[in-house]
Amino acid sequence: MLTADSLRWAIGRVHGTMGTAAGELNELDGALGDGDLGVTLSRATQRLQEDAPNLPADVGTALFQCAQAFTRVTGSTYGTLLATGLMAAAKATRGRTEVPWTEVSALLGAALEAMSGRGKSALGDKTVLDALDAARRATEGLGEPAALVAAASHAVDAAIAELRGRPFRQGRARIFREKGLGRDDPGMVAFKRIIDSLA
Amino acid sequence: MLTADSLRWAIGRVHGTMGTAAGELNELDGALGDGDLGVTLSRATQRLQEDAPNLPADVGTALFQCAQAFTRVTGSTYGTLLATGLMAAAKATRGRTEVPWTEVSALLGAALEAMSGRGKSALGDKTVLDALDAARRATEGLGEPAALVAAASHAVDAAIAELRGRPFRQGRARIFREKGLGRDDPGMVAFKRIIDSLA
Amino acid sequence: MKKIFNRPENYVVEMLEGLCAAHPRYFKRSGAEGRVLARPEAPIAGKVGIVTGGGSGHLPVFTGYLGPGLLDACAIGEVFASPGVEPMADAIRAANGGAGVLRLYGNYGGDRMNFDMAGEMVEFEDIRTTTVLVTDDVASAGPEERHKRRGVAGMVYCFKIAGAKAAARASLDEVTAAAQKAADNCRSVGVALTPCTVPAAGRPTFTIGESEMEIGMGIHGEPGVRRGKLRTADEITGEMLEMLLADMPLSAGDRVSVLVNSLGATPLEELYISYRYVARELAAKGVAIVAPLVGRYATSMEMAGMSLTFCKLDGELDALLAAPCDCPFLKI
Amino acid sequence: MKKIFNRPENYVVEMLEGLCAAHPRYFKRSGAEGRVLARPEAPIAGKVGIVTGGGSGHLPVFTGYLGPGLLDACAIGEVFASPGVEPMADAIRAANGGAGVLRLYGNYGGDRMNFDMAGEMVEFEDIRTTTVLVTDDVASAGPEERHKRRGVAGMVYCFKIAGAKAAARASLDEVTAAAQKAADNCRSVGVALTPCTVPAAGRPTFTIGESEMEIGMGIHGEPGVRRGKLRTADEITGEMLEMLLADMPLSAGDRVSVLVNSLGATPLEELYISYRYVARELAAKGVAIVAPLVGRYATSMEMAGMSLTFCKLDGELDALLAAPCDCPFLKI
Ligand SMILES: Nc1ncnc2c1ncn2[C@@H]1O[C@H](COP(=O)(O)OP(=O)(O)O)[C@@H](O)[C@H]1O
Ligand SMILES: Nc1ncnc2c1ncn2[C@@H]1O[C@H](COP(=O)(O)OP(=O)(O)O)[C@@H](O)[C@H]1O
Ligand SMILES: [Mg+2]
Ligand SMILES: [Mg+2]
Ligand SMILES: [Mg+2]
Ligand SMILES: [Mg+2]
DSSP states (O other): OBOHHHHHHHHHHHHHHHHHHHHHHHHHHHHHSOSOHHHHHHHHHHHHHHHGGGOOSSHHHHHHHHHHHHHHHOOSHHHHHHHHHHHHHHHHHTTOSOBOGGGHHHHHHHHHHHHHHHHTOOTTSSSHHHHHHHHHHHHTTOOOHHHHHHHHHHHHHHHHHHHTTSOOOSTGGGGSTGGGTTOOOHHHHHHHHHHHHTO | OBOHHHHHHHHHHHHHHHHHHHHHHHHHHHHHSOSOHHHHHHHHHHHHHHHGGGOOSSHHHHHHHHHHHHHHHOOSHHHHHHHHHHHHHHHHHTTOSOBOGGGHHHHHHHHHHHHHHHHTOOTTSSSHHHHHHHHHHHHTTOOOHHHHHHHHHHHHHHHHHHHTTSOOOSTGGGGSTGGGTTOOOHHHHHHHHHHHHTO | OOOOOSOGGGHHHHHHHHHHHHOTTTOEEESGGGOEEEOTTOSOTTSOEEEEEEEESOTTTTGGGBSTTSBSEEEEEEETSOOOHHHHHHHHHHHOSSSOEEEEEEOOHHHHHHHHHHHHHHHTTTOOEEEEEEOOBGGGSOGGGGGGOOOOTTHHHHHHHHHHHHHTTOOHHHHHHHHHHHHHHEEEEEEESSOOBOTTTOSBSSOOOTTEEEETOOTTOOOOSEEEEOOOHHHHHHHHHHHHHHHSOOOTTOEEEEEEEEOBSSOHHHHHHHHHHHHHHHHHHTOEEOSOEEEOSSOOTTBOEEEEEEEEOOHHHHHHHHSOOEETTEEO | OOOOOSOGGGHHHHHHHHHHHHOTTTOEEESGGGOEEEOTTOSOTTSOEEEEEEEESOTTTTGGGBSTTSBSEEEEEEETSOOOHHHHHHHHHHHOSSSOEEEEEEOOHHHHHHHHHHHHHHHTTTOOEEEEEEOOBGGGSOGGGGGGOOOOTTHHHHHHHHHHHHHTTOOHHHHHHHHHHHHHHEEEEEEESSOOBOTTTOSBSSOOOTTEEEETOOTTOOOOSEEEEOOOHHHHHHHHHHHHHHHSOOOTTOEEEEEEEEOBSSOHHHHHHHHHHHHHHHHHHTOEEOSOEEEOSSOOTTBOEEEEEEEEOOHHHHHHHHSOOEETTEEO
16 A cells, blocks of 8 residues: 555655766756756755655645655756646545555556646657656556556656657757757656666 | 148148058057058048148148048047147148248147147157157258158158167057067158158 | 856855845845745735746846836746746745736746646635736747747836736736737847856857857757858848748838847947847838837847847837836836 | 947947937937937036047947936047047037036047047137046056046946036036046946957957956956956955955945946846945945946946946935936936
C-alpha cells in the first residue's frame, strides 16, 4: 500500500540519487537549454527531504505538500510540471491514508492529464510526458512495488530510445530544430533517474 | 601692397593646393586626431573661393569676410583658430585698401596673439602657433612678396623639424603622450602647405 | 560583452536592492524571499490589481512599470528565467484590493505555466483573477497562430492602457477587456545585432557574424526569420515596417502609437534615425502617429539591436494612452 | 561595435530629424544649416536664455535637456566634434529673450574656443552673455588644476539647476551664479569597459583588453588614471566613490544627489547593482541622498561603462533641483 511512510522512503531515495545525477542532468539540459534541470531537482528534493519528517498521514495532503516543495524552490518548467502532476495525484488520494499499489498507473494517468494541460503539450512532443505515459502504460494492472518499478524503468528506457531521433516540440530545446535530433530529452532522463532510484 | 586683389589671388592658390594636400592632412590628423583637418581646409577654401568675387576693396573688411568663411563651414579647432587670426588681422587693417608688405610680419604677430588667447596655448606647445611665430620672425622687415614667402617657408620647415621630437601639448594629439614624439603637428604642416602654395 | 556585477547568483537580488533604494516611492519588496516588487501603497482597496512577471534582464520591463496609472506588483525571476509559482501568487496577493487581479504578461511557456498554477492557488483564497497574454512579436509565429507569438515590447502599451483603465476604477472584466484590446492591437518585430551574456552562464546567448544581423530574433536569442548582412538604418527599418504592415495593415486616417525600442546597447541616436524613417513612411500613408516612444523600454541587458512596435488606437485606447501615469521610467 | 545608420555624413542630421519628428513639442531646428535645436517657444521674453552645445553622440546630452525648467537652445556638432561658431551664435540668438544668455557647457578646448568666438560675435548685436564651464571629471586633472577638468555627466545637474533658476525669472547674474555653484559642487568619475565607434571613422575609438577596464577614461576615450582587470561591481563602485570623496569630502548631515550613469551599453540592472553599493556607503556615513538618478543621462553611444556623479546640495540647490522641469528625458 502507498502510505506516507512509503512516500518518505521514496523521498530519501530520490534525494540520494540527485547527489550524483544532478551534474549529468544540468549538462544534458545545458546542451539546448539553460542547464538548470539538475539544480531544480536538487533543490526540490532537498526541500522534500527537509519536510519529510512532517509528512501527514493523509496521502493526498502529503502529496500536496510534496507539490508545494517544488513550487517553493523553483520557477523552472520541470518543477512546475512535477508539482502539477503531484497536485493531480493529491486530489485523487485526498482523505486516504493507504492507497493500493494497483492505483499507481491511474495516478500517473491523472498526473499526465494535468501536466499536459498545464504545459499545453501532447504525447510525442519529446518531453517528460512521454516518459510518464510509458510508465503509466507499463504499470497498468501491476500491484507489486518492485514489479512496478522494473516495468516503468524498462518502458521509459524504450520511450527515450524511440524519441531520440525526433525533434523537440516544447521548451527551450525546441528552438534548435535540427540540433535536437539524436539527443535525449533531459526531462525524460530525469524521470528515468527518479524511477531507478526506487529500485 | 596687400590689396583685395592680392587676397583674391592668394585664395585661388590656396584653394588649388587643397585639392591635393587635403588627403595628406586628413591622414596626418587621423594618426592622433579625428582626421578632419584636410576636410576643414577644403571646405573653408571652397567657401573662400566662392565668396572671392565679392571681396570688398577694404582689406580689413575683406579679411573679416575670409574669417567668416571659416566659422561658417567648420567647428574644428583649426578653422576657428585661423578665423581668429584673420579677425585680428582684419581689425588691424580696417579702413585701408592697401597695406604695405612690410606690415605682414606684424599682422602675423597680431594673429598669433589672438589665436594664443583663443586657444589658451603658448609657443612650444607644438601647434600652428609655432609655425606662425616662425613665419612672423622670418618675415620681419621684409617687403617683397616672393622673399616673404621664401623666408616663411624655410622658417616653418625649421620649426617643424625642431618640434618633431617634442610632445604635443594641445588638442586631441596631447592625450597620446609618447606616441606623439617623432610626429609632425598637422596644423603646422597645413600652414606650411598654405605658404608654399603662394610661392 | 563585459558586465558590471558581483556574484552571478546575486545579480537579481542586488538589482532589486538598488531599485528599491533608488525609488522607495515606487517600489517595495514583498513576498517570501523578497521575489515580488509591489507599489508601496498596494493593495489599493476597490481598485482592480494588475500584476506581471517574468525573467530579469529586461529593465525597465517588467518591474519598471509599477506606479499610479500602471501596474501594482511584479513577480521577479532570475535572468531570462520564469519566476516561481510562489512569487507569482504573492504578487497577486499583494495586488489584490478586493476587486480582482489581472495577470498581464508576455507569452512564454514557463511564465504561463507558473502564472496558471499561481492563479489556481489564489483561487482557494477567493481572489478572482483573469489573464491577458501579450503576443505581439510577429516574427515568432504566422497570423494563423497568433496566440503562439511571444510577447515583447508591446507589453509597455498593454501595461499603460490596462493601468489607466484600472486607475479609472473600471471592473476586472473591463480592465481585462481593455488590456486584451491593447494586446490585440500591438505588433512588434525586432532585429538583433549582438548577443548578451546571462551572468550565471558567463557566455553570450548566441553567436553572430561580425557584419550580420538577425531579423525577428527574440529577446532571449530565440531564432528569427532571417539572418543576413547588417544593412542601413533605412533598409532595416523598412523591412521591419513591412513585416508589421503585412500583419496589421494601416490606412489613411488610422491612428497608431509607435515605439522604437533599443534592446540595450544601440544608442538613442540610432533609434531616432530609425524613427525618422517610420515617421516619414507613415505620414506618406496618411497614418497619424500619437505619443511616440523612442528609447529603452524593453531590453535584453547589453544586447545590440532594436525593435519596432505599433499600437493601433481607437477612441478608448487613445484616451487610456494619454491618461496620466507615473513610474521612474515613464511619466505622462 | 555594430551600428544602425545610413551614411556616416548623415548620422547627425537624420538623428535631428528623428528627434524633432518624435518630439515637436520640445524641439525645433533653427539656425543656418539647421544645426541648432531650440525650444519651440524660444526666445521667451524677459527670461534669461540658457544655451549649451557640443559634439553629438552623447544623447540625452546635450539636446535632450531643452524644455520648461531646463535649457532653451543647443548648438549641434558632428559626432564627438565641436559645433561651429555659427550654430553657437545662432543658438545664443534663438535663446535671447532680452535678459541675456548663459553659455553652459562642458570644458572641451574646441567648444570653448567656438563659444568664446560666438560670444564675441553676438556682442555686436548687444546680446549680453556669460559662461559657466562644467568641469566635474575628477580623473582629468588634479584639484590644483580643477579648471582644466573635462565636463561629463555633472552637466545634467548644472542644466537642471540653472534651468530652474532661469524659469524663476532670476537675472542673468543670478542664473550664472547658481549654475557656477552647481558646477562647483559636482564631481564625477567614469569607468570604460569598451570603446564605441564614430560613424565617420568606422572603427572603435580605442582598444582595450577582453577583461580590462579603464578608470577615469573620458567620454571620447581620453585616457584615464588606471587601466586594470575588470573587477566586481562593488570594487569598481568603491574605487569611484573613494575618488569622489577624496576630492569632495562628505560628512554626516550632508545632502547630495547621486547620478549613476551608463555610458551606453551597460544595462540598468548593473547601474542599480552599483547604486545599491553607493546608497549603503553614504548611509553609513550619515550622508543623505536626494533625488538620485539612475540611467542613461550622458552617454558615448554604445560604449560600455558607467560614471558616478555627486552634486552636493545646499538649501538653494536643493530647491532648484526639486523644481518642476519637463523634457523627453527628464520630468520632475
Ligand atoms: N510544455 C511542456 N510540456 C511538457 N514538458 C515540458 C514542456 N516544456 C519543457 N518540458 C520538459 O521540461 C524539461 C526541461 O525542464 P527545465 O530545465 O526545468 O526547463 P526550463 O529551464 O527551460 O524552464 C524538458 O526536458 C521537457 O521534458
Ligand atoms: N589649443 C590650441 N591652440 C592652438 N592650436 C591648436 C590648439 N589645439 C589644436 N591646435 C592646432 O589645431 C590642429 C588640429 O586642428 P583640427 O584638426 O581642426 O582639430 P580638431 O579636429 O581636434 O578640432 C593641431 O594640429 C594644432 O596645430
Ligand atoms: Mg532548464
Ligand atoms: Mg530554467
Ligand atoms: Mg582634427
Ligand atoms: Mg575636428
